[in-house]
Amino acid sequence: MPKFDKKRNKNRFKPRFQGKSNRPQVNREYQHQNQLREIDVGITKFINTFEGFSGVIKARFSDFQVNEIDLNGQIAKLTNLEIPKVEKVEKADPPVDSPLSQIPQEIWAALKQILDESEPPLVELDVSEMTKENRTEVHQSLKKYFSGKICANTETKNDKKYMTFKKCDAKSDNRLSWPKDKGEFVHFLVYKECLDTLDTSLRIASCLKIAPANLNYAGVKDRRAKTTQWFSVKKVAPWKLMVKTRPIRNVKIGNITFKDKPLKLGDLTGNKFRIALRNVTGEDDLIEKSLNSLKDKGFVNYYGLQRFGNDKEVPTFSIGIQLLLGNWKEACDVILKLTKSDQPDLDISKAKKVYVETGNAEMALKQFEGKNSSIEYLLLSGLSKEHKNDYVNALSSIPRNTRLLYIHSFQSLVWNLVASKRIEKYGLNAVEGDLILLENPKKTSENEGEDCDENKKIPVKALSADECTNYTIYDIVLPLPGYDITYPENLKDCYKEILENYGLSLEMTKQKVRTYTLSGTYRKLMGQVQDLSWKIMYYNDPNFNLIRSDLEELKGEEEPKSVEGGKYKALVLEFCLDSSSYATMVLREILKTDTSSSSHAKLNNYHVATTPEKNTSEDNEEFSDKTGLLSDSQKYEAFKNIVFSENETGLKRKCEEENEEKAKIVITENFYTDSK
Template sequence: MNTGQGKFGARKSTWGSVNRGGGWNQGEFRASSRGGFWGRSRGGHKGVPRNNQPWKSKPNRDMPGKRLSEEEIAVTQYMSDHKGFNGIIKSRYSDFQVSEINEKGEVAKLTDLTVPEPPEEDSVDEDEELFSKYNLEILPIETWDNINKLLMTAQPTDEKVEIDVTGMTKEQRTKIHDAVKKAFTDAIVGSTVTVDDKKFVRFERYRKGVRIDNRVKWNWPGEYLYFIVYKENCDTMDAAVRIAERLRLNIKPSMIGYAGTKDRRAKTSQWFSLRKVDPRRAAAASAPGLRLGNYSFGHATLKLGMLRGNQFRIALRNVTADDSVIEHACALLRDRGFVNYYGLQRFGVRRDTPTYVIGRKLLQGNFRDAIELILEEREGELSEALRLYRSSGPQRAARALPRRAGRHIEVRLLKALAKAPNDLLGALNKISRNTRLLYLHSYQSLVWNKAVSERLQKFGKQPVAGDLVPLTKVTNEVFAEELVGGMESDGDDDEAEQKDDQSATATPNTDKSDKDSKTDKVPVKILTQEDIDSGRYTIFDIVLPLPGYNIEYPPNMRDFYEEQLKKDDLTLELRHKIKSYSMSGAYRAVAARAAALRWRAVRYSDAGADLLRSDWDELNQRQLHGIIPDGKYKALLLTMSLPASCYATMALRELLKVDTSCDSQAAQNNYHLAAGHGDKHEENHSEVNKNENGVEKRKMEDEYIMEVKKTKASVGENYSSGNQ
């Protein structure tokens, strides 16, 4: 099998050789042939990159090296040939604001922090109260007496009351638990046990060491709590982790539902969902830069893909073009759209190991190589553990892990490998299913980017015979694999995923009809010359497939797909002997258009001033003063809506005709220094921007100091009083 050696070739473990069984043979340390990891020479000083600028002493995030460029992900074509102009994307993270659009077409906007009042329970008179306490419709009086006797004994007792519930439904058993809990509160502890193929509900007196039944009566109007999360400089997955930690309810981030993932370096608003969490408790998860509000209820969890799109509010700074040039370019973007490329965010931040390289290794079945790439040595809080993994193996690395680093996938891998070094699949299964799919989809996305560039170069920007058009509405990036199981499990998410994947490893994927029958194939039409001559179709109707076994390849591009996959020792079907690594594929529109595109040019002088009002600004009636008529610099303010999985940076690339990579944009961000020539006021703002928008960070820190006591006093006391 081709291991894909080359720039991103296979790498042996540097602390030992790989044996045939997939495990390690510990041996002497072998230095990397590239002269060290993460771009350091063998003699380089740890923590100091080659430009002699020291890293921060306590980095909060892994420090990437040089970022990917657009050319490296095959982003090369444009829809229009107008002259571009200069404009800085995300000069500050407040310049990029995103609001989710749900399936109903509603835009997520944080407008209300009010916590809803709990519904009132039905009142009963004194005669009914006794009957209500011992519900004879649920249990006979003799059983109630036996349970009551458990509390009458002077000394703690090990006696139990067991009720045979074999054949009862879960709903019927829940009614029994609820009735006893209502009558005796936490003094009696209930559980459901199985003995000799029979099921019993067991009740015993509470004593230390007996697990309390924490189930509560749920009177709210829906099983799931919905709420809008407004966040600053925080991506969706980080927000889910922070909310889970602050709730302290043994809730895992994977049990928090959401419809889409949003950028970190932005201000964003989107819906989250939680199952049977009291909104008063959820409100306690609010913190500066992470606000919860607009609470409502529903009957289903949110899953990836359950959205119509996103609304973007964007400020491009230091625009140098005349207004006439701007007007012409914006009008072309509105009318001709943009190539619907996957943006750089899709492929990770590490240029030396993009996510598509790891995805390719997984699809090839080179699990060892994939693990080695994920655990590559780099700066950050895991640097010491990753260094020890290279030099001494997973056991030493696992012992060196920081205490509060559990959210990293590297931590899960290292702990699993420390316990079972030969079980590569078991270690990979410790990574959440959606994270593994991100690697696989990243590889598919790279192939798609290459295909759309080839298609536009070869045939132009109009439909041609052999193109595909869907016969039903196609939503971008609806992968069958991603929708299986969704984002939430009533049980242990990790265990459920592990069981699914273990069962998959035991059974080779030889029956092609097995999974095909579970996933409906999207019907598509292959255009003929007659269709082209009819004029019924435009470039916006054309789709290209992401490779997989459940899609149709366009005849005019099939050879290209086959050639690309063959280079990586893969087939058009992307089938794998392990089912969880077989990809069904999907369709994506070649071009997209922004809806409700609006723009206006403004002037400003303060490079650190906000130019866009956020949801939080509007909620607190905060006015902005950065826009002034005679300002030194020009900015372009844009508002637009894009379908789900469309990248706003690709629309901006079409508008500006510039590389949207972080390195390219950051290189322009000292414009105010060049103009000021030593002006101290401008120099101060340069330091602000160089330190991840320090003004915003300091504002959030000050806000936190002022509000932490108020949060504990108001939210905490309100919740406590509400439960009494």
Template sequence: MTNTTPVEENDQPIVQHDLLSETDRLKLRQVADNDSNTESIQIKVCEDKAARTAFHVLIKVEFPQLESFTQTTDDGQKIICVRKQTKSQQRRRGWWPSYRGDYTHFVLYKENKDTGDAVGLLSKFLNVKASNFAYAGNKDRRAITVQRISVYRVTADKLSQLNKILRNMRVGNFTYEKEPLRLGQLWGNRFCIVLRNVAGDCDCRERSLQSLRDKGFINYFGMQRFGTYSIPTYEVGKALLHSNWATAIDLILNLKAHEVDVSTAHQLWAETKDATRTLTKMPQRCTIARQLLKGIQKHGLRDACNALSFIPRNTRMMYVHSYQSLVWNRVVSRRVQRFGLKPVVGDLVIKANLTSADTVRQKVERRVEVELLTEKTIDNYSIHDVVLPLPGFDVTFPSYESSSWYEEILTGDDITLQMLNHRVKDYALSGSYRKIVMKPVDMTWDVLSYDDKTIPLTVTDLDRLEGKSLVLDTKGGKLAAVRLEFSLPSSCYATMALREVTKTDTSAAFQTTLND
């Protein structure tokens, strides 16, 4: 994130503000403020068409609720007539200039919040629906993160004003675009991670880091994929795939029930199923639960499917993708246990000759093409090329016994491959492909020495924006830390990479037991 000042799009037309006299500008304000759209004013202009066009552009920019058009008088003079748009025109365009893209893209910096919670706060402060926001992927709460967000027809200036009231969040780098962001529309993520109080043999530590860089790690979905609550998100996903809407609602409202300020609301819901009363007790920070309760208020439990639609689509998809990821993790464990870290005949690889742009496009559209390894082609590939499918109704499975592994796991949850082609398209899983082993990209690391356990050992993007630098004596400290930087493709988890180095549990429950 490089700035917090609103930036208009590059193709914005040049506006000549001096074309309007203060007298004409006052008259236009009066027309704009008038509730009636019958009042209009006429302004004489020159015969030059380019000058008239510049005038129309100026009206659109300074008075987007007005419309202007050129007329010719009886004596042949050109005049511009300006009047207020009809209510239907205002609703249709929302007073949004026609030259401007409908979506404002911006960078969101956040601390100690996942993307859904952060977007919930933005929607509250802006008084717009959370569904008006879109992003390419969800960023974890247990990190300081920066990501691109898009929102429908909210001005850069209005977004920028939020920086005065946001805590541990910042928005900036605004542009207007014709299209919103879409889930999966990114290559990946860049990580900067500090491992504190690192002990043990220096040579062993160095070998572990080199092994991660050169050989990679098993590409499991991390624990974040399954939520940090007592009820994992894949349980919600299973309920949705079974079309058991009531169960899904109870599970979602129960996700944070262990937290003190949520327990009262959860107990009230369990006893009464009264969405209105429960909403009065549900904390404002529980944006997903509150959106769901508002959906129940409108549709009732008899139409629970539509009530669930009040939750942003990305979040609802996250639940079924969580279940899909659980199945993949179980299958890849069997694959590695059965065949080890080498390609075998019948494995799948992505077809060659795809550009990086093709890869991103196919990921979004789920049209990746794969081929089966044969005795003739197996020597052309390594384990880093092999993929396994995430279960879906439109994927190819390896030709060895792994297809039966998928069926066995799904059957254990009373789910079939046919059920993944859900009648509610938001919950339909066409499937995709994921590499078994992943190597970090551009991985570097350095070792730091320190004494004070509370001081930061790296700088954030916000620190850089504010001109702060890291003040640290890296030679005199008694404690050692490793600072790593690397990139991973989307949906690959840094926690799984770190597990190869630390050989410890990366779950939140275990990490909170550590002292440093």
């Protein structure tokens, strides 16, 4: 029997991404951090005149649930965790005769002989008379019959083109051929808890050992929530997709289908929200009037606070400004800036501190215990690999979608500021100079405002005085700044003043680095909710679950019911929004309160003085949210510090720690059936 190597095997079954629960816990007092508030990003106006009422947003992440709505109007709902059966197709052996007229028989025989010899000779083929299409067919034939074991290069000798063939040094492609009756793009649902879309994609890519760019999704979903959305990836076996990703805590993959095309950003019509507001103080009559007004009048279609990050010291738009100005070093410095909210015992904080003090990326990178999915780690890796002054290439180490979010964040800031000015100056009626769309542009999801160089210019029209009575405030659009949009004459000076304050101009001229060039787009000034419904519930336990998730329904758990005579009141909302609208802005319209997490942290102590301590056995159920944080005052202080701080890494770490012992991996019979 072979000897068990403890050193080699001790980490064998640990997931690549782990929480830091092995570190000593540090007791920290909760301190109000310098968070962004709505007024900081131009969110100032309301539509209805009803008095607001108090209610806690996201007291638990299970209180905020989002399901994507695809282009066909289907709601993304996790209903199937089984691995689909796919008939295996073995790769074909190379035929005796050459399959292409472009490859002479003697060359084909020599190619087959290459694989059988330890030191095969170089094989050359004169391709001077071949077109590019002919050469492509040769490459495809090699890939089909030799599985990447033979490499081909085209070079010029004595004014002639030759294709040279040799045995590849790299590992050959041993995968099975893809079934002809299946689309080569695997589409699958990702159900996640307390993780954002970008982080989730990095984790999935790491488990599959592919580049994150190979994963596609239609939109970015909230982090502090339970969400379900579509992803796609090219030619990854379903069993591998399901099994290899099982170690990722708080993520479930299912509903696998096959399609001919990948997902693209914007391939959705909207999102369905199910939201619970806790400790609601408003009278039922006021709640009903406010919600009926919301149903009829809608809300100002502001970009929500999550668009801008949490930290007032380093909002995402501050990075976007530097990218738009072409200040690459300054952009890196802002990303790696050490802020007051950084927890000093975290690897990221240590690395940022070293970089700020020394400017040495390699030294800063050593502060991480291992490979990390954070933006800071990726940027430091890029800085350590590239020339120390090549900040453009270093920035490309950060996923493209993340870099786009930085510049879109600045566009969103400008839009919010102008929207508030428009309502303040002209009210809620269409006025001369307002812009309307002449056709409906393609949905651009949460990334509305992305660089649209590939898209045709969106036609708009400025209203004349005579036309204003034919349109309403719900028809009006405002542009997001770019080089290819039309500014409304009645607000042009406002745009000009805001952009010039940040060193930019109305023209937003193209940059040499195309990624950071924005053509601009348009966004409706007003948003409207669809399929709005609500119910009042009562509860005694602050940990009481108010909404059943997709996963809980799949497990057969019952829908939560209101507790008769319950101590606390909750409002449970269900509605759909267009893909670029923010649910928090809907909640803001009825609550009339700031939606920042720091504001709601102050409201979330309603239970502390009245909830008795109780001994509860820890629930080992996967993805359990019944951790007792809200019924223990000590735990509650730690909860406020981590959950409501600006440091997103702190929250991620907390979520992983709380679930580390609870996330059990259940290997089903499908594993043994499909992975053999």
